Amino acid sequence: MAKSNKPIFWGLFAAGGTVTAFVTPALVLITLFAAFGAGMDMFTYEAIHAFAAWWLGKLIIFGVILLSLWHAAHRLRVTAHDFGIRADTVVAYVVYGLAALGTLMTIVYLLRI
Amino acid sequence: MSERQIQLEVLRYNPETDSAPRFQTYAVPCLNEWVVLDALNYVKENLDPTLSYRWSCHMAVCGSCGMMINGEPKLGCKAFIHEYGDSIRVEPLAHFPIERDLVTVVEDFIAKLASVKPYLIPKEDKPVSAGEFKQTPAELMKFKQYTLCINCMLCYAACPQYGLVPEFVGPAALALAHRYNQDSRDGGRDQRQEVVASDEGVWECSFVGACSEVCPKHVDPAGALQQIKVASTIDWYKEHLMPWVKK
Numbered sequence A: 001m002a003k004s005n006k007p008i009f010w011g012l013f014a015a016g017g018t019v020t021a022f023v024t025p026a027l028v029l030i031t032l033f034a035a036f037g038a039g040m041d042m043f044t045y046e047a048i049h050a051f052a053a054w055w056l057g058k059l060i061i062f063g064v065i066l067l068s069l070w071h072a073a074h075r076l077r078v079t080a081h082d083f084g085i086r087a088d089t090v091v092a093y094v095v096y097g098l099a100a101l102g103t104l105m106t107i108v109y110l111l112r113i
Numbered sequence B: 001m002s003e004r005q006i007q008l009e010v011l012r013y014n015p016e017t018d019s020a021p022r023f024q025t026y027a028v029p030c031l032n033e034w035v036v037l038d039a040l041n042y043v044k045e046n047l048d049p050t051l052s053y054r055w056s057c058h059m060a061v062c063g064s065c066g067m068m069i070n071g072e073p074k075l076g077c078k079a080f081i082h083e084y085g086d087s088i089r090v091e092p093l094a095h096f097p098i099e100r101d102l103v104t105v106v107e108d109f110i111a112k113l114a115s116v117k118p119y120l121i122p123k124e125d126k127p128v129s130a131g132e133f134k135q136t137p138a139e140l141m142k143f144k145q146y147t148l149c150i151n152c153m154l155c156y157a158a159c160p161q162y163g164l165v166p167e168f169v170g171p172a173a174l175a176l177a178h179r180y181n182q183d184s185r186d187g188g189r190d191q192r193q194e195v196v197a198s199d200e201g202v203w204e205c206s207f208v209g210a211c212s213e214v215c216p217k218h219v220d221p222a223g224a225l226q227q228i229k230v231a232s233t234i235d236w237y238k239e240h241l242m243p244w245v246k247k
Ligand code: SF4
Pocket: B148, B149, B150, B151, B152, B153, B154, B155, B156, B171, B172, B175, B211, B214, B215, B216, B217, B218, B219, B220, B221
């Protein structure tokens, strides 16, 4: 039996799961605060733009988006299997393809800021 | 001692003569402290000697009395009658072919168990005169829980992945591989990884977690599998990105 190459995707999935578990609730909370007008100078267009223009800001945004995307892709692959869709290879190409596309777009958009 | 009349619905099937499995219902006067296995024994001794099922220890040690009780994988000798209503349905373990009534064909599981080399492969050959292998309590704690497995196969009956993909090596065999990998005296991990880290090995697991829920010995095979995934992922990155690093 050959060793599997699934660790590439599972590694991103596991890391993504950890990141999203921490970041997503925080984002929801921050968005809620912003919606109620709290801490508004932090959430002005200029402030967020400055963060995204800073190299470390870019890297953080990239990391969070990349891992979330690949986590979601792998999750969907497994979910499709659980729902009885047995075309695993096709599903894998579609979901990982979307994640790859999203990753590329993230790079392009971040570099343009 | 209180007694209660139970309708025991038992799946009957003899592949050699029956075209399909069917249910047969027995009225069993059960004592309150009985387990389902006692009820089956009552049937066999008093009502129907042709009923077939496996058991031996009657104390959750031998692992041979696994069966589906009201649809859940359970040990017949650990499932108390008082936890159930007046009608109890008993079927052979899911995902295994039926040999006769509640007796399943277990060769697939035995072969998978053997494939992961579930025995100590010592790092170094040490003559008896060199004395014992010493282990600290911390080293023992790393794998002790996984030694408690009694090979009852409840986890295989609970695992939807095993139901879908019969090639999957499955929870108990992988947890046992992990048990030896984690043992400080063992040096056989590389050999086991050939099976454990394959697609049909740990990577078929999608972390449903049902195995750990049904395990009567609290082995937590699901936990073992996730630890194997982390270790195998680190292996993969080492092998592919840092091939110069010797394991
Ligand atoms: S891991 Fe638990 S459920 Fe699975 S065979 Fe071992 S004792 Fe039974």
